[in-house]
Amino acid sequence: MKTIRGQISDSGPEVTEDFVTPPLSAQQRKEALESVAEYRQKSKMNVSLQERQKSQLLQLRYLMEDYIKTLPYDTRYYFGYFLQEYISRLGRKNKEFAEEIGIEPTELSQLINRHRYPNDKIIVRLELHSNKNFPAIMWFRLLEKEKSFELLNNIELRNAERVHIKHKLDYSL
Secondary structure, rough: EEOOOEEEEEEOOOOHHHHHHOOOOOHHHHHHHHHHHHHHHHHHOOHHHHHHHHHHHHHHHHHHHHHHHHOOOOOOOOOOHHHHHHHHOOOOOOOHHHHOOOOHHHHHHHHHOOOOOOOOOHHHHHHHHHHOOOHHHHHHHHHHHHHHHHHHHHHHHHHHHHHOOOOOOOOOO
């Protein structure tokens, strides 16, 4: 048995006007949204720079993890994209960050702009720089996903290397 507005009912739940919220007028809705926005702004002001940075880095880490787990390669997301995001969320300039991990700014630029792949030393330095919050294996998997896509879709390389094959298998598995 359920009690609804002081009455007992055996027939199950009843919908009454007491349970329905009247719609807000346009003015009330606007005021409510402004109030929520003001509250959010005030709460943002109380968050320290370090907490904001942690939040942004955690968001980046989740984005990287999700991207690594997804099957298709997305050309918007590549090693250099995530590296640039990491640097910007730290609030560093590229030159400053290059110094922090012990590489030349030009090398960093080449990594970010897809002119060069990082070697294992760079990947480990990124892990160490992040205090293991961004493990080397995560950076490696991003790179692996990018290189796999490029290898599968590089028709010019396949055509250029085809001339070196003297004999190939007569069958497919």
